[in-house]
Amino acid sequence: MKPQFLADKLLHSDSHIRFVAISNMDGNILASINREGMNNILTEDETEKSLQRAISSWNSRRELFDKTGEGKYALVVYEKLKRITIPIDKEHLIYITFDSDGNNRDVVQAVLNSKPGQTSEGLSTS
Numbered sequence: 391m392k393p394q395f396l397a398d399k400l401l402h403s404d405s406h407i408r409f410v411a412i413s414n415m416d417g418n419i420l421a422s423i424n425r426e427g428m429n430n431i432l433t434e435d436e437t438e439k440s441l442q443r444a445i446s447s448w449n450s451r452r453e454l455f456d457k458t459g460e461g462k463y464a465l466v467v468y469e470k471l472k473r474i475t476i477p478i479d480k481e482h483l484i485y486i487t488f489d490s491d492g493n494n495r496d497v498v499q500a501v502l503n504s505k506p507g508q509t510s511e512g513l514s515t516s
Contacts, residue, residue, distance in 0.1 A: 391506050392514055393421035400484065401425060403500040406492030408471065409437070411485040412478070412513070415449070417442050420482075431471055431487075441485050444475045448483060463502070465494060474498060478506055478513050 391399075393412040400410045401423050409430070411422040417438070424430065432440060444464070451461050463476040472492065476484040484505060488497050506513050 394423075396484075396504075396506065396513065397421040397423045399504050400486060400501055403504045404488070404492065404497045406489040406497055407486055407501075408489060409487045411437070411441060413441060413445070413483050413485060415445055415481055415483060417445055440473070441483075444473070444485060445483060448475065448477060463498060465498065467494075472497075474501060476501060476505060482513050 397410045397412050401407050408425050408428050412420045414420060447464065461477065463474055466473045469490065471487050471490055472494065474486045478484060486501060
C-alpha cells in the first residue's frame with residue numbers, strides 16, 4: 391500500500407481524525423493529509439517536532455519489547471486534541487491527531503482496522 395493512499399484511508403476511517411502522517415523512523419514524512427475545513431492546532435514545524443518526540447519514544451520502548459512484547463499503539467490525550475502513534479513495521483510509523491471529543495476506542499479501532507498488517511498488504515514506499 392502506498393503511503394499517500396494509506397494516509398487518505400486512515401483520515402477517512404473516522405470523522406474525528408484531523409491529521410494523518412506516515413513517516414519513517416528517521417522522521418521523514420512520506421505522506422500526510424489534513425481534514426478539509428479544519429484549522430491546524432500546531433504549525434508544520436511543531437508537528438514535525440512532535441513527530442520526532444513520538445519516534446524517540448517508540449525507539450525507547452523497543453528496548454523493553456523482549457520483556458513487554460511489541461507495542462501496538464500509543465495514545466496521548468491533551469486538552470485540545472488526542473494523538474495516536476502506531477508502528478506499521480520496524481521502519482515506519484503512523485502519526486494521527488484527532489478531536490478531543492472523539493471516542494478513544496472508536497478511533498483506535500478504526501485506525502487499527504485500516505492499517506497495513508491487518509490484511510496481506512504491507513507499506514510500499516517504492
